[in-house]
Amino acid sequence: EPEVTQTPSHQVTQMGQEVILRCVPISNHLYFYWYRQILGQKVEFLVSFYNNEISEKSEIFDDQFSVERPDGSNFTLKIRSTKLEDSAMYFCASSEAGGTTAYNEQFFGPGTRLTVL
Amino acid sequence: TQLLEQSPQFLSIQEGENLTVYCNSSSVFSSLQWYRQEPGEGPVLLVTVVTGGEVKKLKRLTFQFGDARKDSSLHITAAQPGDTGLYLCAGRNSGGSNYKLTFGKGTLLTVNP
Helix, strand or coil: CCCCEEECCEEEECCCCCEEEEEECCCCCCEEEEEEECCCCCEEEEEEEECCEEEEECCCCCCCEEEECCCCCCEEEEECCCCHHHCEEEEEEEECCCCCCCCCCCEECCCEEEEEC | CCCCEEECCEEEEECCCCEEEEEECCCCEEEEEEEEECCCCCCEEEEEECCCCCEEEECCEEEEECCCCCEEEEEECCCCHHHCEEEEEEEEECCCCCCCCEECCCEEEEEEC
16 A cells, blocks of 8 residues: 655754755555644644645645655655754645545654754 | 534544544534544545435444534444544535545554453
8 A cells, every 4th residue: 555655764953954854655646745743732733745835734834844745756845954843743744635635644654853952 | 714623532442342532623624534543654545425314334343424514423332452542533615625634533442452
């Protein structure tokens, strides 16, 4: 069964360093998302991406964050200068449909645990 | 801000018992999804409900979407230890974002053998 994959599973970095989290969405999906989950808290939306541009972003997704689809299979989240409060699980998700389609079923990857020291 | 409130927050039951968990909001959702999440892993999609009053069954799990599309419930019959996990509801707000899922905090279910 097709699934979303993410690498690395765990990333440890020093405050102020740049990190890139990588995702391979399900191959026929056109809409891609990043969410994060701080330990013990809700899953929170960061950004959605379609047709090589950001379709929506949350207030969390500030100038320190960027997303890219560098080729036909990967989808990346970059954090330019990490802060302690960026420590969280980051989940990539993808969906076949989006927009006003009711069945915008989002399938999640296993996550990358980011630890900022 | 659209909020999804899930209750109860924690539920511990014995194998074989039935249970219902709830997901409530003051907002109308165009669709609502239920996920199950294991510790340290990503949410796994269980079901999507779209139509008010809709009922969907997945083996021993029954999902219902409220008539007004503001609430949903998940009922598990004859719970098994393998049902243990965090059950999350997530919705797309009607008339709002076409992309973003809003998640509840989840119900942590423990089924004891």
